[in-house]
Amino acid sequence: MSDNPNYTDAFRELQEIVSEIEQGEISVDQLSEKVQRASLLIGICKAKLTRTEEDVNKILKDLDGAPD
Amino acid sequence: MLEVSQSIQRTISDRYKSSFWVKAEMIKLNFYQHSGHCYPDLVEKQDSKVVAQLRANLWKDDYMRINADFEKVLKEPLKDGVKILILATIGFHPEHGLALRMIDIDPGFTLGDLEKEKQETIARLQRENILLANKQHKLPALPQRIAIISVESSKGYADFLKVLQAANRNWGYAFFHLLFPSLLQGDNAVPDIIRQLRRIRTVVHHFDAVAIVRGGGGDIGLSCYNNYDLAKEIALFPIPVISGIGHATNETVTELVAFENAITPTQLAGFLVQKFHNFSVPLKKAEEQVAALSLRMLNESKTKFTAEMKLLRSAVKSVIITHSNKTVLLARLVSQNARFIIQNEGRDLAGKAVDIRRHTANIWNSNKVRNAQLVATLRKEIAGQLREKSVRLAGIEQNLRNLSPENVLKRGYSITRSNGKLVHFSRDVKQGDVLMTILANGTVSSVVQSTSHEDNE
Numbered sequence: 001m002s003d004n005p006n007y008t009d010a011f012r013e014l015q016e017i018v019s020e021i022e023q024g025e026i027s028v029d030q031l032s033e034k035v036q037r038a039s040l041l042i043g044i045c046k047a048k049l050t051r052t053e054e055d056v057n058k059i060l061k062d063l064d065g066a067p068d
Numbered sequence: 069m070l071e072v073s074q075s076i077q078r079t080i081s082d083r084y085k086s087s088f089w090v091k092a093e094m095i096k097l098n099f100y101q102h103s104g105h106c107y108p109d110l111v112e113k114q115d116s117k118v119v120a121q122l123r124a125n126l127w128k129d130d131y132m133r134i135n136a137d138f139e140k141v142l143k144e145p146l147k148d149g150v151k152i153l154i155l156a157t158i159g160f161h162p163e164h165g166l167a168l169r170m171i172d173i174d175p176g177f178t179l180g181d182l183e184k185e186k187q188e189t190i191a192r193l194q195r196e197n198i199l200l201a202n203k204q205h206k207l208p209a210l211p212q213r214i215a216i217i218s219v220e221s222s223k224g225y226a227d228f229l230k231v232l233q234a235a236n237r238n239w240g241y242a243f244f245h246l247l248f249p250s251l252l253q254g255d256n257a258v259p260d261i262i263r264q265l266r267r268i269r270t271v272v273h274h275f276d277a278v279a280i281v282r283g284g285g286g287d288i289g290l291s292c293y294n295n296y297d298l299a300k301e302i303a304l305f306p307i308p309v310i311s312g313i314g315h316a317t318n319e320t321v322t323e324l325v326a327f328e329n330a331i332t333p334t335q336l337a338g339f340l341v342q343k344f345h346n347f348s349v350p351l352k353k354a355e356e357q358v359a360a361l362s363l364r365m366l367n368e369s370k371t372k373f374t375a376e377m378k379l380l381r382s383a384v385k386s387v388i389i390t391h392s393n394k395t396v397l398l399a400r401l402v403s404q405n406a407r408f409i410i411q412n413e414g415r416d417l418a419g420k421a422v423d424i425r426r427h428t429a430n431i432w433n434s435n436k437v438r439n440a441q442l443v444a445t446l447r448k449e450i451a452g453q454l455r456e457k458s459v460r461l462a463g464i465e466q467n468l469r470n471l472s473p474e475n476v477l478k479r480g481y482s483i484t485r486s487n488g489k490l491v492h493f494s495r496d497v498k499q500g501d502v503l504m505t506i507l508a509n510g511t512v513s514s515v516v517q518s519t520s521h522e523d524n525e
Contacts, residue, residue: 011350015354018361022357028366035358035362038355049240049241049344049347049351050240050242051242052213052242058274059271063267
């Protein structure tokens, strides 16, 4: 999966990790790596919840270019 | 003014003595729980336009009877937004103004104009197979970017934003919203809303959904939301259109075709916030699960490790004990054996010492005997030798005696000296020298007359 997944993908991957840990499918050796990945994904998801990158000025500019 | 009012009252009661049937649309029933009376708002419309409006009184007993009839026929209670045929009297009260008094309703009379228009619109949309078109869209898991069609100063808009702002404050949820102002009721609302929807279309990639938000106004003028053109525009809109038009009576076609409809703007915003919750709650749960499960896994490993360590320790301990016992035994054995060996060797040595002493004594004794024999032999030998030597000495003594000057002199030899020196050769003397000749029984002194030499010397 890409390093910059959208939140749906990120969440899906996160759930996969959770179920992997839950099912005991990973070893203690892999655990750290998985937890790191999980916290990265959680960070991505949280960022999506708490940030938007829309810019009013950009939209207004787009609107001006269009027939009213 | 009272006189004027009383005059109106008289005039009207004179003019309207009997009851009569009136066709009207009851916009709102206005039932008061406490008194049990209703004060319905009645209108008449032409081409969706309100052309007449009257207040009515429906007293408690009349209401209960009429409502029972209505429910029996229509399978639903008397409610807002129905077209009714009523039996009424008209009266004027100086304090309360003009009002129809509703005595009876013909429940057989079908639903009002609004409902008719609505049904027609629905039927047409259905025919064109677009009634549910907007509902086919997929709302993003996080509907963050909302184009709002509303009135900036309206209570509904304020309510809507309040919920989004609270969600941001309480949970950090980020919404982006942009207002596209529009009339929301009355005849001009339809083209105005359609115009804004078309504007949003041009920038639709910036948005996840369009929210039509209205609230705080009366219920009159909502017929616009049953308009076919508006409903079609919404149905065919490329992203979800959600509505919170804020009236609790009768669902309009707009609300019907909308992706999602909520009774109030507050509830509509709540719907969006709920989407965030739906994402955030499992996220939080996943976060907790990752932490809890990892911890559990680590703890399990730790427990397992500790158990293994314990096992190892006890195994090692038992091995050590076994070996140390063995070692002690072996040490004891070694020392016993050593002692035994030492004792044996000691005894052996003592025996050997005795042997050595005995042997030494033997050797000593045998040597003593041999020495004695040797001494005896030596003595004998020495005595022999001494005897032999003394015999030889006696011979030599005899020879020596024979060689002594007296014996030589006795045999006729003499010794000549000159000036004290022995004369060996004739040249040792010259004429005139006095010679002293020693003989066996005396000396003779003579003077040399001559000398001769034999050259063979």
